[in-house]
Amino acid sequence: MSEVIYRKYRPKLFKEVVGQRPIKVTLQSEISSGQVAHAYLFVGPRGTGKTTLARLFARSLNCLDKKETESEPCNKCQACQNFLNNQTLDVIEIDAASHTGVENVRENIIANAQVPPFNKNGYKIFVIDEVHMLSKSAFNALLKTLEEPPKRVIFILATTEIHKVPETIISRCQRFDFKKIPLADVVKRLTEIIEWEKITIDDKVLTQIARRSEGCLRDAESLLGQIIALSQGQVTDDLISLVLPRNNWLEIDVLVEGLRMHNLPAVLNQINKLVAEGVDIDNLTADLLEYVRQIMLYQIIGADFHLEFDDHFIEAIKKHAANFPLADISRLLNILLSKTQSQQAVIIDQLPLELACVEFLLATATDMVSESNKTNKVTATSATVSKDYELLQKKWSELIAALKPLNSSIAGFVQTAHPLEIQANQVTLGFEFPFHIEQLDKPNIKAEIAKSLSSILGRNITVILKIDENFKTNQQNFKGRSEEGVDDAVDTFGGEVL
Helix, strand or coil: CHHHHHHHCCCCCHHHCCCCHHHHHHHHHHHHHCCCCCEEEEECCCCCCHHHHHHHHHHHHHCCCCCCCCCCCCCCCHHHHHHHCCCCCCEEEEECCCCCCHHHHHHHHHHHHCCCCCCCCCCEEEEEECHHHCCHHHHHHHHHHHHCCCCCEEEEEEECCHHHCCHHHHCCCEEEECCCCCHHHHHHHHHHHHHHCCCCCCHHHHHHHHHHHCCCHHHHHHHHHHHHHHHCCCCCHHHHHHHCCCCCHHHHHHHHHHHHCCCHHHHHHHHHHHHHCCCCHHHHHHHHHHHHHHHHHHHHHHHHCCCCCCHHHHHHHHHHHHHCCHHHHHHHHHHHHHHHHCCCCCCCCCHHHHHHHHHHHHHHHHHHHHHHHHHHHHCCCHHHHHHHHHHHHHHHHHHHHHHCCCCHHHHHHHHCCEEEEECCCEEEEEECCHHHHHHHCCHHHHHHHHHHHHHHHCCCCEEEEEECCCHHHHHHHCCCCCHHHHHHHHHHHCCCCC
């Protein structure tokens, strides 16, 4: 059924193809103008539309009823019907994976290329899929034909592994690079299919299918087809679990919290609890990588990065992004990739993941001790820290005034903060709300804040932004705010102090 769904809804027009807009526009322009190349190279991940667009391109070029300035095939003329029914002799599809030898190239391509197209106004088109699988001698034979192609013959070569295609072949083709289909576009397509199939499936399930497909629309449609085939009109959670791996986001969030808080017993306990419940360790690891990746991207890009999760998990990711040091996130991802993907078969399935977590937390703990020792050596005495704190109390209004010309909202956000930690060359500012950190955690803005703090403290300062779990108490203890400062904050936000 999964294959039936994929074939049933294969696009018959360029406008129906999901994604790849630049490629579609270019191909359509060449068709309508009549300026077609003799060889094309479609490069990209599987299931992203390479073969679909090759077939569309071929059908449109041979359509009998297509107007001269148009690019969409009519799908009704004899040529289009022959193509749709796999009865055309002018479009030859070859799977290079099963035709790797030079003799097959000579028989199926070179010899056939000498025969003119049956449609005298059309083209004979060879679509060679997985072209990278051809042997060296087969490539050499194909190269001669590409160098001196017969009239009205077009080659469309498709590959997922461009590095295996000789440069001599690449240089003689017009190359198009296909991209993975964005998750939102995949979900939209799946929504259309279930509407056509008159079946109801929760949007969360469609999103899960799209995420599992990793930008491969064909895989997404195949998974959906399996669910539809099993459902008999009624989709249940039990049925979905037969096709899709269990959704582990809640458990992943607990695991990430343990890693962020350096709670190794909790982390190892969570892994083994999930394994005991039957969670697939490969899926668990993949979900963990994706979750931590989303945290990293949100921390770096900020509010402009679109998080593709439910609201509950979006808030959880924002919290982690505000409190999980970027250096630690980077290290965690590298260790997870190293330990879980290069590991040979092991007797205990969860051991690579456990070792990755242990290595990460041990390395982080070592860094914390090292940083603590360094701080004890280069940071001034507690009296000096106290002096810095008092200096910031007195000159906090100067900091706000310096930031106002940059942006009054930014000044207002900093106005609500306070110094949480002061070290030799680093000041951590404590905030109550993640939203304030989202707005401030951008390189140019942090640089301005650091510049003003450096001016006040008399040395180069870097800035860390952090949620303060004891915000109200620490805020009350910070006496740097004058009544004038409170008025400034009110003016900035246009509100009242209650």
